[in-house]
Amino acid sequence: MHKLLASAYKEFLLLTRDIGGLAVLFFMPLLLVIVITTVQDGTFKTIKQNKVSIILVDNDKGEVSKTILENLKTSEMFNISEQSNENQAQELIQNGKYQLAIVIPENLSDDLNLKIAENVSGILEKFGVDEGELSAEKSNIKAKEVKLYFDPATQFSFRNSIKSGINQMVSKIETKTIYKAFQEEISEDPYEEIFDTESFISFKEIIPNSGKQAMIPNSTQHNIPAWSLFAIFFIILPLSINMVKEKNQGTFVRLRTHPVAYATVLGGKALVFLVVSLVQFALMLLVGIYLFPLIGLPQLDVSGRLPLLFVVAFFAGLAAVGLGLLLGTIAKSQEQTAPFGATFVVILAAIGGVWVPVFAMPKLMQTLSNLSPMNWGLNAFYDVFLRNVGFVEILPEIGLLTLFFIATTLIAIIYYKRKNAV
């Protein structure tokens, strides 16, 4: 115990003597979480508030294009600029000045009305309602195409949501036109309301909360756990660099002549870097609670969850420290630890679901994500932050994180012993 505490004290001194390094250790993760949350919150606002700049090329000038324009305006999602030339619109999109151009084809309203009128007449004829009139010959109207030009820089998800929105809008117009055509055929009075054209089926978004306090997820609630975890795992960099430095200084060699177990040396480091990861996490929470509202970001809500959050942070920190100890034991130079450590953390974050949710990943990556300690940590954080669960529910995740720490530390000790066996 005496040796362990002396080791931990030495680590504490080494850490606090490097004020620049310490500042980077605490400041960079905070900067990271602020930047990422602001960017993600901005993306959310882009759709809701900031409005996407689009071009509308109206070659139809009819009822349909008028309805599309009205719907676009009503959605309050777009800044609409009308252009008459499709090529010019294409150029503006290509240059990235606008994100989207909607080109409505010529005679869309007339042809749609004609096509639907034909279809309605045909149906009514079949039912014998339209007996008085002779069925006209079918006009040869070709299917119309609304063209959507997208800025190549726009993301796939953005393009998909726009396409689906436009599709929905066009379907609604078609449906209304069909109803109108029927009404005109059946009733003498054009103002008589035979059909209710409003949507019968609607959607309601509900976040299940199992009877506990409801939590509405926002960008802060999603980002703080994800990026805190990312920052916690980044501790493997200073930790492994610290170990490689000791090897280069010769102090590690000196320690090998001392009657001290390698586990004790690692224990001292683990204690200090675990505390560092917890302080990092506490600072992240403070930033989320106090700084975010001041800079226009949603406030982090930790009410009633604080002890469990620290439990998860503790075990995530433990897993990160274990990985750092292993990397520091195996690596021979800082040139090995720094690039490998940084890249490895990014890979763990990627397969762990920090950037892209695991369910949206390909099957193979979903399987791989089960092996990422960051995935276990993230699930535990989301369980506490967003699903409002208790300690028992996060036991599987923190159990895996503990096992990861034990496994990596044991491998480090065995590797060290085999490498330095006398």
Added chain:
Amino acid sequence: MIQINNLSKKYKNTDYYSVKDLNLTISEGEIFGLLGPNGAGKTTLISMLSSLLRPTAGSFSIANLNYSENQKELKQLIGTVPQEYALYPSLTALENLMYFGSMYGIKKPALKNDITSHLETLGLSKFANQKIKTFSGGMKRRINLIAGILHKPKVLFLDEPTVGVDVQSRNAIIDHLKELNKNGTTIIYTSHHMNEAEEFCTRVAIIDHGSIVVKGEPKKLINEQQGAQHLEDVFLAITGKALRDYA
């Protein structure tokens, strides 16, 4: 005190032995000098005796403790002063020594008293709370020495403890080692300073190509070598004047 039997070391990916079939007995209370040109095998031998390297063949014992069976006891018994400074540059002299002393299991009050005493003897008292990175080479060498003797070892291995230091620092180090030897510490040290070894050691061994070429009391070796006046003459006569550069 130290019994070495057929000790050999061959590093991976080399086709020669750095230490080959070396036999040596060092008695308690001796100051034994291991002399030899660069690459002769001195550091390899010291490293094996300090439990830093695994021998390829052979064995050794210190105070009747076999190296492979009594690792922990041996480490408590021996002290090692490596050729590198092996100190934390951002920690003070006192912090460094407190840490390395603690790793021998020495508790705080006794450890601090010992450190204070060593610092005083080696003229470093007023620099105790100064960071190592501000120290000169000679000061670092002295702290390096103290770090290896805090637990009062029975056997002390020193790998070139006076390399790159001024005359004053060298004197202080040698005087301190003599004092330790007087108090019962057996000393085994390597050096390239023949005059220092001649004056300091009770016995020396000249090693070349991993084997002991000659060993004995310095004066006796000088007398036995025709035309030799100093140990350096003996050394050059035995090892030759050709440069020994190893990449």
